[in-house]
Amino acid sequence: xxxxAVAPGVVHWPGYLGxxxxxxxxxxxxxxxxxAPFFQPRMPKTGKPFSVRMTNCGTLGWVSDETGYRxxxxxxxxxxxxxxxxxxxxxxxxxxASYPHEPEACLVNFYAADARMGxxxxxxxxxxxxxxxxxxxxxxxVFRIGGTQRGGKTVSLKLASGDALLFGGEARxxxxxxxxxxxxxxxxxxxxxxxxxxLRRVTKPPA
DNA sequence: AAGTTACG
DNA sequence: AATT
Numbered sequence: 585x586x587x588x589a590v591a592p593g594v595v596h597w598p599g600y601l602g603x604x605x606x607x608x609x610x611x612x613x614x615x616x617x618x619x620a621p622f623f624q625p626r627m628p629k630t631g632k633p634f635s636v637r638m639t640n641c642g643t644l645g646w647v648s649d650e651t652g653y654r655x656x657x658x659x660x661x662x663x664x665x666x667x668x669x670x671x672x673x674x675x676x677x678x679x680x681a682s683y684p685h686e687p688e689a690c691l692v693n694f695y696a697a698d699a700r701m702g703x704x705x706x707x708x709x710x711x712x713x714x715x716x717x718x719x720x721x722x723x724x725x726v727f728r729i730g731g732t733q734r735g736g737k738t739v740s741l742k743l744a745s746g747d748a749l750l751f752g753g754e755a756r757x758x759x760x761x762x763x764x765x766x767x768x769x770x771x772x773x774x775x776x777x778x779x780x781x782x783l784r785r786v787t788k789p790p791a
Numbered sequence: 792a793a794g795t796t797a798c799g
Numbered sequence: 800a801a802t803t
Contacts, residue, residue, distance in 0.1 A: 625793080626794085627793080627794040627795095628792050628794090628803085629792085629802090630794065632794040632795075633794075634793070634794065635794085636793085648792075648793070648794095652792065652803080653792045653793075700794095701793060702793060702794070702795080702796095703793085704793035705792090705793085706793085707803090708792080730799095734800085734801085735799090735800085737799090738799070740799095761793075792802090792803060796800100798800095
């Protein structure tokens with residue numbers, strides 16, 4: 585398995601999930617989305633919608649609306665608990681994260697061809713000792729990651745279907761985002777687009 | 792506050 | 800730039 589050191593604290597595994605594992609995971613995610621439909625997050629204060637649609641699985645899910653960013657145990661529209669995390673995701677975390685506690689949240693982001701995600705930090709978790717693990721499915725994304733301050737040097741890399749990316753340690757609070765989606769670059773998702781899964785530990789583990 | 796544009 |  586090829587393991588690329590992108591920057592200190594950032595590791596990229598191209599093709600971490602093979603084609604069969606990707607297809608099985610897509611089937612799992614269809615079941616997740618049937619139980620917890622994709623919703624359109626909105627910006628705090630302004631209510632401006634994101635171009636990315638989201639759902640979650642695991643015990644906690646990340647949501648955003650006029651009130652703010654937060655993790656919560658219930659779907660913001662249905663009021664139901666998030667579906668459990670598929671086993672393959674828990675296994676990927678155990679395999680790659682080098683962190684001795686279970687992940688609590690898996691944010692499922694769907695990027696249509698014209699969706700973007702501006703540079704941001706993942707800082708709504710209580711536990712920054714745990715890394716963030718990202719898995720990509722479907723169309724390739726042009727991903728950008730920099731340092732912990734805006735305006736610093738950044739590096740761009742393509743994340744293709746099946747790739748894993750981990751950022752932790754000194755990169756845990758690195759600014760990162762999605763510049764664009766390369767439409768038509770994968771046939772995994774019949775409707776096209778990209779699904780990104782981000783696994784996180786949210787709470788401090790019990791002492 | 793993960794929006795936007797601009798910039799890199 | 801620019802805000803939790």
